[in-house]
Amino acid sequence: METTTNLRDVFAAEDTNAVARKKDHIELAFKSQVKENQVDKRFYYEPVLSKHPDKNTLPHFQFLGKTMRSPLWVSSMTGGTELANKINHNLARACQDFGMGMGLGSCRSLLYSDEYLKDFNVRPLIGNNLPLYANLGIAQLEQLVDNNEYYIIENLINKLNADGLIIHVNPLQEWLQPEGDRFKYAPIDTIKRLIDRLDLKIIVKEVGQGMGYESLKALFQLPLEAIDFAANGGTNFAKLELLRSNEMKQVIYGQLANVGHSAEDMVGITNQVLAELGHKALCKQVIISGGIQSFLDGYYLINKLQTNCVYGQASAFLKHARGSYEELYDYVDAQIEGLELANAFLKVR
Ligand SMILES: Cc1cc2nc3c(=O)[nH]c(=O)nc-3n(C[C@H](O)[C@H](O)[C@H](O)COP(=O)(O)O)c2cc1C
Numbered sequence: 001m002e003t004t005t006n007l008r009d010v011f012a013a014e015d016t017n018a019v020a021r022k023k024d025h026i027e028l029a030f031k032s033q034v035k036e037n038q039v040d041k042r043f044y045y046e047p048v049l050s051k052h053p054d055k056n057t058l059p060h061f062q063f064l065g066k067t068m069r070s071p072l073w074v075s076s077m078t079g080g081t082e083l084a085n086k087i088n089h090n091l092a093r094a095c096q097d098f099g100m101g102m103g104l105g106s107c108r109s110l111l112y113s114d115e116y117l118k119d120f121n122v123r124p125l126i127g128n129n130l131p132l133y134a135n136l137g138i139a140q141l142e143q144l145v146d147n148n149e150y151y152i153i154e155n156l157i158n159k160l161n162a163d164g165l166i167i168h169v170n171p172l173q174e175w176l177q178p179e180g181d182r183f184k185y186a187p188i189d190t191i192k193r194l195i196d197r198l199d200l201k202i203i204v205k206e207v208g209q210g211m212g213y214e215s216l217k218a219l220f221q222l223p224l225e226a227i228d229f230a231a232n233g234g235t236n237f238a239k240l241e242l243l244r245s246n247e248m249k250q251v252i253y254g255q256l257a258n259v260g261h262s263a264e265d266m267v268g269i270t271n272q273v274l275a276e277l278g279h280k281a282l283c284k285q286v287i288i289s290g291g292i293q294s295f296l297d298g299y300y301l302i303n304k305l306q307t308n309c310v311y312g313q314a315s316a317f318l319k320h321a322r323g324s325y326e327e328l329y330d331y332v333d334a335q336i337e338g339l340e341l342a343n344a345f346l347k348v349r
Helices: 005-014 018-031 082-098 138-146 150-160 171-176 187-197 213-220 237-243 247-258 263-280 295-304 315-321 325-345
Strands: 043-045 061-063 066-068 072-074 101-103 132-137 164-168 201-205 226-228 285-289 308-313 346-348
Touching (some): 061 308, 072 082, 082 315, 082 325, 132 138, 132 150, 138 150, 138 164, 138 187, 150 164, 171 237, 187 201, 187 213, 201 285, 213 263, 263 295, 285 295, 295 308, 295 346, 308 315, 325 346
Parallel strands (some): 072 101, 072 308, 132 164, 164 201, 201 226
Antiparallel strands (some): 043 346, 061 066
16 A cells, blocks of 8 residues: 555654664664673563553552552661751652652661751651651660660651651671671560550561571561561672771671672562461561662562562662752653563563
């Protein structure tokens, strides 16, 4: 059939870059070789089954009792500096714009002063309909529990209008941190004491080392709101504290940074633990985090994990959250478009 004059004009108008494009193709072809061993074997690529995705088509879902519009979590980061204020405010705005949840960085300073409250006070930006969690270390919680000062935790949650508390459990970080704390009790016992005394949604996380089978099995049997992996493979606080420490410590403890569990390892262990526990599992929600580089890693892992989950990133967001809000917006927008593309064309093997 002859192409109509009308359509010929449309094709011509749509192909204005044809000459430059063809030249690019010839010049860039040799730089665009992918070796067989670089092919990503995690997915089946199914190009014939979907059209290109429309924008804002990720399915909404319930997580931590709220409706999320993206399966993304802003992992706990910092407060207490001028830059942290900007970072937290940018991140909270992005959560509202894209329907993500957010964990605040350690709110330890708010236990004794409200000087930095404004850095953490992002509920007005994220809004009431998305999850926002406060964050404290197990070392501070040990002290509060020992002193029966549960009201201080409740005050913190109220002050921030948070949905609950993330507890970070970080024995290696504390051990290596020059000004680190020592735990008097096994963290699991402190967590149990908190659960017994507080009517509060609790999430437990590591800080970049992950957790093994026995720890996950113990935690999944508790009525926690979620477990956040904070796996090894990305930002690692054992390594970070060693960098702040002296040379002898760096030599002696250097290898410790490589110990732990990757997010993929933890997905496998969690599937096993949940299958073994069956109805004895009281915690059913997971934030997969630690070393998640991109939407592709996140998409793969949330599809592999057989329970309600999102994926979290810290350093990846941090990279784009220190400057203008527009930069962060563009970064998250691109991640979400990537997820939409993956939903359309990639099936996890
Ligand atoms: C600058 C920075 C500050 C952090 N502060 C905290 C914190 O206060 N509390 C906490 O639980 N985790 C903290 N983390 C750890 C992250 O929540 C996360 O578990 C870890 O960075 C691994 O994720 P990533 O590989 O995506 O960076 C921090 C991470 C970064 C990069």
